[in-house]
Amino acid sequence: MFITLIATLGGLLFGYDTAVISGAEQSLQKYLIDSLGLSSFVHGFTVSSALIGCIIGGAVSGLFSNNLGRRNSLIVAALLFTVSALGSAYPELLFFTKDEPTIGLLVMFNIYRILGGIGVGLASAISPTYIGEIAPAAIRGKLVSWYQFAVIFGMLVVYFVNWGIASGQTREWINDVGWRFMFASETIPALLFFFLLFCVPETPRFLASRNRNDEAFNVLQKLNGTKEKAESILLEIKASLNAPNRSGKLFSYGRTVIIVGIMLSIFQQFVGINVALYYAPRIFESMGAGQSASMVQTVVMGLVNVVFTVIAIMTVEKWGRKPLLIIGSIGMAVGMFGVAGLASFHVIGISTLVFIIIYTASFMMSWGPICWVMLAEIFPNKIRGQAMAIAVAAQWAANFFISSTYPAMMDFSGALTYGFYGLMSVLSALFVLKWVPETKGKTLEELEGLWGEEEEEVASGGMSEARHS
Template identity: 35%
Template sequence: MNDANPPGAIEPPRLVGRMLLAAILAAVAGLMFGLDIGVISGALSFIQKAFRISDATLGFIVASMTLGAAAGALVAGRTSAVLGRRASLIISGFAFVAGALCCAFAQSVPEMVAGRIVLGVAIGIASFVAPLYISEIADESRRGRMISLYQLMITSGILLAFLSDAVLAYYGAWRWMLGIVAVPGVVFVIGAFFLPASPRWLVLRGRMEEAVNTLTHLRGSREHALSEADSIRASVTEKQRGVSLLRENPNFRRSVLLGIALQLIQQLTGINIVMYYAPRIFEVAGFGQSGQLWGTATIGLVNVLATFIAIGFADSWGRRSMLLTGFVIMAAGMGALAWLLSLGHTNSDLVHYLAVAVLLCFVMGFAFSAGPMIWILCAEIQPLEGRDFGIACSTFTNWAANYLVGQTFLILLDGLGAPRTFWLYAAFNALFLLFTLAFVPETRGVALEVIERNLYAGKRLRDIGR
């Protein structure tokens, strides 16, 4: 203990390398997610030509991954509670590798869809477990920053995939686009075997001594580990519950509904229509094939860079403030894109580059706000005894909404036209700004146990972080 501390004082937590390394390894699950989003974007036109399929079938191939992810999110709640966070991440890694290889060697649409569904199950499990795991190994003063690593990995994966797509597209090597993502999947599986178990999960399983040892390993202080383990144990009144707790406790219903609403909001911002269909959007804006691919890669780069804003300010500026700022930028970006597209197909370079600029503003707004902040909040607001169930519900909603958006975008584009489609998403983002003002709490720097006590005390949702 530091001599400057009075006798008996508990050493404050330190961000030791072991805790950061564990968070980074878990966050690599997000890299797999991002790679899949990116590669399918670049491969779509080649898949459509190879299998001679319609836009509707193409949309189903894109959206089939989200069906698997929704199922994976539901399975993850059970596997995470019974087998543990680490084992669930390992399972998701194996499934990701299998799904990627299946897609790369697919000889028909059904085989492609089957591979996409397996990929989806893997990503659904990982998207549930990784933010949850990181929130449980991080101390409260750095929790937001460390969960943001998951979003950074997603954006990095998208960028890497966009860049590889831009290169491989010159050779028409779409099977390589789909198969190469199995490589980081193998790396993730190996790394996941070295992750420590979640201290909160160990306490829930009655393995108190192991929890203390793990916390000591992560925090670098036995005194702090004992204090934190006692705090976790005090908040565990009974084993993990789901439907029964939802039925009995109105405050738990509030946190579950807030998590569901937040994940629905994240998808309805329109981010995944940009990521899945970026080349198509650039085509609508008047760009040729080369411009479409490199414009898409630029989106990936901005997505990564803006995520560093979240990492730098999530624990100082705060979740709520960043969400509010992001929704203003996203509403303005979508609205400006809709207006530019309403000018009609034009050869004006100025209009083309303005369209790129406002699209990049939208992506930037999402990357530092709704992208990481919603995953952070969903990992923070659920009480410990219902955390697996609550996060499973919100993650399932994310993928169900993702499916809806992915399946309907091309239909909306054909039916409403590009300007009206993007006006619709601009209106959604304006509504989400009002929702955040009314219901979303500020949770930065607040222990998970304190958030839980405030929720159960009946405080307004926007006040449970105070």
């Protein structure tokens, strides 16, 4: 639990970094956009530029984790978070003058935000991988699920931090100084993450892959309690790393495992969850709530997210990954089709809020945490770093696509927009039912044999349903 707590700080910083912009966005618009006479497109790019870094960070995470190791890569991410926090708070450092906005200053601010995004991309791929490779099989799902809890908790924390900084202050003070404190506040969890990482070990899977078997054994013995258990797991790890006919190239275990990982990531975003999170106040305002009421409803939704993520953590080892994903998909479909139906008849009220809560609760008890669990589990040891990098990069690209298309889709039709997310929820259930295996209770090495057998079944004409039950 101690090791997991430290590793999940990467998730907390993920949520913190992506949400901190919400409190500073209007001040940035005034200081760097309006004062330079730039367009709303530039404003939108500046608000979302961190997502570019997220895609880059996810894409290169395999290179970092395979060469530097899981823990050292997280240390790099912590440094990037720190540099981004300080640089975003005071982008004038070294090259520019305060209160004299220029295009160069705007570019420098976006560079700092992109650096933070790279840190998010690294952490989003490597933190779940680290926890998955450290955790004993019997509680792996529960421990990796805490990562998603940390993400939404980080968002919740920064909302309160931003509110605390702005509370009781004038708009002029916020526009001049307040927004800088919002960005700078991230240095506290970033530095905490950096120093605590020196208190945890490298994962035994990575150590064994570098033939540091004595170190791997010592870590496994501390984690599993007995010498015999540690020896047994180390033998399994070494057997998987020395498996014949497995070169370690991306498709050496077949294409199925890579496709499943990518599609899990894409569906997690295509069901529309980040639209609900990013645009929640605007959604509620468009439904007739005033600004203050919409913020209250957003907080209610945030609390629902926390509660149902905890439910997932408590049930993932009992119910399994696959049932939770399917149940969550059904709940999301009900929620989104309900919102779509009400929107088509221009019905706005408490019923809309109820369906949105059904939707977000269903996501948070299933696809939110369980997708990360599955990604940490399904990839074999030899290809885990590079396969995870591809899956996470696909997830961030899907995030960017869904978030950026939402305003245009809403301009066309609100009912069809929410109907599309409902359809994606249905398709996600069918995908899990047909293609995703149950991983509960199996060691990471046992799961490797499952993919090898599946590839043989595909080659001979189809997958066995029993293999997925």
